Amino acid sequence: MVVRQAFNLVSRNDAVKRIATNAPLTRDVVRRFVAGERTSDAVRVAGELAGAGLRCTLSYLSEDVTDVAQVSAVVDQYRRLIAALEDADLTDRAELSIKLGAIGQALPDSDADQITLQNATAICEAADKVGMTATVDMEEHETVEATLSTVRQLRQRFDWLGVALQADLMRTEDDCRALSYAGSRVRLCKGAYRATEGCHQTKQDIDLAFVRCLKILMAGGGFPMIATHDPRMIEITSAVAVRHDRERSSYELQMLYGVRPDEQKRLASLGERVRVYVPYGADWYPWLVRRMAERPANLMLLLKSIGVPG
Numbered sequence: 001m002v003v004r005q006a007f008n009l010v011s012r013n014d015a016v017k018r019i020a021t022n023a024p025l026t027r028d029v030v031r032r033f034v035a036g037e038r039t040s041d042a043v044r045v046a047g048e049l050a051g052a053g054l055r056c057t058l059s060y061l062s063e064d065v066t067d068v069a070q071v072s073a074v075v076d077q078y079r080r081l082i083a084a085l086e087d088a089d090l091t092d093r094a095e096l097s098i099k100l101g102a103i104g105q106a107l108p109d110s111d112a113d114q115i116t117l118q119n120a121t122a123i124c125e126a127a128d129k130v131g132m133t134a135t136v137d138m139e140e141h142e143t144v145e146a147t148l149s150t151v152r153q154l155r156q157r158f159d160w161l162g163v164a165l166q167a168d169l170m171r172t173e174d175d176c177r178a179l180s181y182a183g184s185r186v187r188l189c190k191g192a193y194r195a196t197e198g199c200h201q202t203k204q205d206i207d208l209a210f211v212r213c214l215k216i217l218m219a220g221g222g223f224p225m226i227a228t229h230d231p232r233m234i235e236i237t238s239a240v241a242v243r244h245d246r247e248r249s250s251y252e253l254q255m256l257y258g259v260r261p262d263e264q265k266r267l268a269s270l271g272e273r274v275r276v277y278v279p280y281g282a283d284w285y286p287w288l289v290r291r292m293a294e295r296p297a298n299l300m301l302l303l304k305s306i307g308v309p310g
């Protein structure tokens with residue numbers, strides 16, 4: 001089966017989605033990329049990573065939440081997670097990753113931005129009380145302006161709050177310049193939601209844009225969080241950091257849970273600060289499909305595991 005057909009099958013076919021999401025979360029392929037469905041799973045994985053010398057950022061999986069009750073449930077999940085991390089004495093190793101689309105931005109209400117700000121404030125207040133930090137994920141390109149505006153408002157009270165920027169968007173070099181001041185925390189990634197306009201399209205153009213953004217952030221006074229599995233980008237990150245006399249504690253490398261785990265440990269053993277993005281929660285299917293799209297070998301693994309012939 002060709003890869004494109006396989007991806008279409010997984011992302012659009014309801015039967016495949018039903019089989020995949022009803023399968024117990026014991027399947028190796030899902031467990032590899034998702035900590036589990038419960039808070040306790042997230043805390044367990046955070047502890048395992050801490051034991052291996054790795055930091056983590058925990059993300060409760062819940063996308064495009066268009067219902068106020070669901071939004072409140074997501075905020076409660078984060079509160080529960082923060083309390084459990086405090087109980088497990090992991091608040092200095094773990095931070096939170098928050099998708100604004102899950103806490104109000106995707107609501108049809110005219111005051112969606114206000115609701116998002118209130119909910120993000122509630123999560124940040126809970127994190128702040130236990131000395132934790134958080135980073136706001138970047139989602140579809142239509143949401144970039146609203147996300148940056150919400151983060152700007154939140155940072156007036158929570159100056160530790162970070163935000164992700166997507167190198168594939170042409171605007172991002174300017175955003176990096178605007179956000180490279182002392183105290184700022186920016187996660188640079190290539191971008192997982194390809195836009196048709198205002199967006200670099202080829203891998204080469206995206207990689208070049210990523211390096212330009214990386215250089216801007218490393219030259220600035222903020223704390224760059226470089227999120228990539230790409231060996232070339234990681235090599236360039238180390239070289240650019242050296243060129244700017246940056247100590248290793250002044251930036252960090254980030255990778256996804258289950259992706260190049262040996263490399264995560266190897267980099268940490270060399271003295272790099274490495275943080276692993278750990279997703280958890282019942283709504284893991286869209287997350288997994290995005291990861292599959294990035295890596296066709298993983299897609300074939302998923303299809304096989306749910307019994308679809310390759």
Ligand SMILES: Cc1cc2nc3c(=O)[nH]c(=O)nc-3n(C[C@H](O)[C@H](O)[C@H](O)COP(=O)(O)OP(=O)(O)OC[C@H]3O[C@@H](n4cnc5c(N)ncnc54)[C@H](O)[C@@H]3O)c2cc1C
Pocket residue numbers: 136137138139164166189190191192193203227228229230231254255256259260276277294295
């Ligand atoms: C910590 C973290 C946070 C992120 N947050 C966001 C966000 O907020 N918003 C957003 O849009 N996107 C986010 N992303 C996703 C990101 O934008 C990319 O879609 C994703 O990381 C793939 O790009 P890449 O840089 O790893 O390299 P790619 O260009 O996908 O791959 C380049 C090379 O990296 C290696 N590689 C890549 N994937 C794998 C793999 N699965 N297994 C083994 N080797 C691999 C291979 O050598 C490959 O040739 C995040 C990614 C990470 C790591």
